[in-house]
Amino acid sequence: MWPVVGAVLPQAMAIALSPVPMICIVLVLMSPRPVRAGLSFAVGWVGALAIAVGLVAWLTDTVAEDNGEAARDGVDLLQLAVGVLFAVLAVRYWRRRPEPGAPPPRPAIVDRIVTMSALGLVLTGAGAVLANFKNLPLVLSAGSYIGGAGLGTASAIGAVVVFVVVASLTVLVPLLAIAVTGAEKSARTLKSVETWLLTNLNTITIVLLTVLSAVMIGNGLDLFR
Numbered sequence: 001m002w003p004v005v006g007a008v009l010p011q012a013m014a015i016a017l018s019p020v021p022m023i024c025i026v027l028v029l030m031s032p033r034p035v036r037a038g039l040s041f042a043v044g045w046v047g048a049l050a051i052a053v054g055l056v057a058w059l060t061d062t063v064a065e066d067n068g069e070a071a072r073d074g075v076d077l078l079q080l081a082v083g084v085l086f087a088v089l090a091v092r093y094w095r096r097r098p099e100p101g102a103p104p105p106r107p108a109i110v111d112r113i114v115t116m117s118a119l120g121l122v123l124t125g126a127g128a129v130l131a132n133f134k135n136l137p138l139v140l141s142a143g144s145y146i147g148g149a150g151l152g153t154a155s156a157i158g159a160v161v162v163f164v165v166v167a168s169l170t171v172l173v174p175l176l177a178i179a180v181t182g183a184e185k186s187a188r189t190l191k192s193v194e195t196w197l198l199t200n201l202n203t204i205t206i207v208l209l210t211v212l213s214a215v216m217i218g219n220g221l222d223l224f225r
Contacts, residue, residue: 001155005162008142010215012166015135019197019204021045021128024113025171026194028121029178030187031114038175040118044125045171049139050164052130056143057156075141075148080220082137083213089134090209097202125171134209141216 028037060075116124129135146159165172178186197204 001151001159004146004149004151004155004159007219008145008159008163009166010212011138011142012163014208014212015049015129015138015167016170017204017208018132018135019201020132022170023194023197023201024124024128025174026190026197027113029174030190030194034178035175036118037116037121038178040121041125042168042171042175044122044127045129046125046164046168047122048126048129049167050160052139053143053146053163054157054160056140057147057160060144060147061151061156062147075144076220078144078220079141079216082141083216083218083220085137086134086209086216087213090206090213093202093206093209097206134205138212 025038025041028034028041031037063074113121113124129139142163143160146156146163149156149159151159174190
């Protein structure tokens with residue numbers, strides 16, 4: 001199981017370090033009821049991520065039972081395609097980067113999330129996983145790799161659980177910190193993190209896409225073994 005977990009850790013960390021969900025959880029934790037709001041967002045995020053990765057892994061495993069070699073080639077091809085896609089996106093973000101001194105574009109969700117109900121935050125957490133064009137290819141890549149690795153049921157479930165936990169660290173750790181220390185003590189830190197993330201949103205995205213592109217293309221080249 002652990003070699004498979006190690007192979008999908010780059011995808012998990014990329015999801016965890018995606019700047020928009022990090023901005024969302026910071027803003028949620030600055031709301032009047034931070035723990036309740038944070039839990040709602042986390043439930044949507046973790047639930048959607050677990051279902052999506054688990055479903056892709058199960059479907060891939062089902063296909064691999066009938067034709068293991070074709071399934072492995074399919075996983076390699078998917079990783080190669082995702083790597084190329086991220087390379088293209090990195091170039092696009094680089095070309096669209098703000099001019100020096102100009103403020104970066106502000107994600108639309110930033111101004112709405114603090115007014116959402118608990119159900120709205122659950123759906124927002126799920127949407128942050130499933131509707132994010134950068135996260136979805138990572139979910140497909142990781143799920144297909146886990147499903148195509150030939151693991152037993154318990155090991156596959158364990159790999160999915162570890163993947164989801166790692167990919168959720170930047171949502172769960174701030175929520176736990178607020179629950180332990182209280183919102184008032186963390187307000188200044190949260191505001192500083194929000195400002196830094198919004199200021200460096202484009203740069204973070206470019207770096208993540210570039211690193212992931214190299215990793216995914218490197219893994220996908222196993223198609224030509």
